[in-house]
Amino acid sequence: MSFAGVRRVIRRQQGDEDSNAMAAGPTLRVELSALGDVPGSQVIHTFKAKTTYCLQTVQWACGYPIGWGKCYRSESSSQVLAILDRIWGDYPDLRPSFIAYDDACSLLRHIVTQDPTSPWLSTTKFIVDAWHYIGHHATDILCWLWCNPAPKDGSQPDLILIEEDANGTQHQTRAFNTETAEQFNSWLNGFESQMRQMSAANYDFFVHVLMMVYAERVEKKGG
Numbered sequence: 001m002s003f004a005g006v007r008r009v010i011r012r013q014q015g016d017e018d019s020n021a022m023a024a025g026p027t028l029r030v031e032l033s034a035l036g037d038v039p040g041s042q043v044i045h046t047f048k049a050k051t052t053y054c055l056q057t058v059q060w061a062c063g064y065p066i067g068w069g070k071c072y073r074s075e076s077s078s079q080v081l082a083i084l085d086r087i088w089g090d091y092p093d094l095r096p097s098f099i100a101y102d103d104a105c106s107l108l109r110h111i112v113t114q115d116p117t118s119p120w121l122s123t124t125k126f127i128v129d130a131w132h133y134i135g136h137h138a139t140d141i142l143c144w145l146w147c148n149p150a151p152k153d154g155s156q157p158d159l160i161l162i163e164e165d166a167n168g169t170q171h172q173t174r175a176f177n178t179e180t181a182e183q184f185n186s187w188l189n190g191f192e193s194q195m196r197q198m199s200a201a202n203y204d205f206f207v208h209v210l211m212m213v214y215a216e217r218v219e220k221k222g223g
């Protein structure tokens with residue numbers, strides 16, 4: 001079985017900092033030209049710089065990074081799907097059997113709604129993390145039916161391990177955990193303040209380098 005995880009790691013919120021800095025010092029008043037009958041100061045500007053985004057990383061279950069992408073404004077299923085499509089675009093036959101993602105049920109719902117014939121639906125099971133599942137499975141039938149991280153009915157034997165305790169009683173436990181993603185997450189968080197200051201091009205380059213460095217570390221550990 002192959003298994004990958006997607007994780008949100010770093011939030012970048014430059015907009016907030018900029019507005020704080022403005023409030024601290026003297027402000028420059030700029031006269032804006034009128035738009036038709038509307039005075040310049042009352043024109044509503046609808047464009048916004050896309051400086052708010054979060055980094056999504058994709059890893060194999062052993063911790064080895066596969067790829068990454070950015071979500072603009074806020075994390076959304078369409079953006080996460082675009083990242084997965086880009087990563088596996090040239091390797092459609094190498095899609096993992098399972099993808100664990102904390103919002104996997106929303107992602108699955110998005111895929112089904114957008115394209116009921118999507119190849120992802122036949123290659124890959126989208127499972128949520130156990131934590132999310134506790135809060136969701138009672139109310140969300142799709143989550144309960146398709147995204148259960150450890151179904152006990154024998155339908156997903158790859159997700160379940162049978163362990164025998166000292167008394168010879170058998171117990172079912174989850175065969176995977178998202179610990180490797182947590183480790184990668186906290187390692188990347190150590191670089192967050194540096195990355196906040198970077199231009200988009202430097203940021204992209206820096207993330208690539210971090211992925212390489214982390215991949216080497218996982219390889220050395222024999223992961």
Ligand SMILES: [Zn+2]
Binds near residue numbers: 128136137
């Ligand atoms: Zn859910």
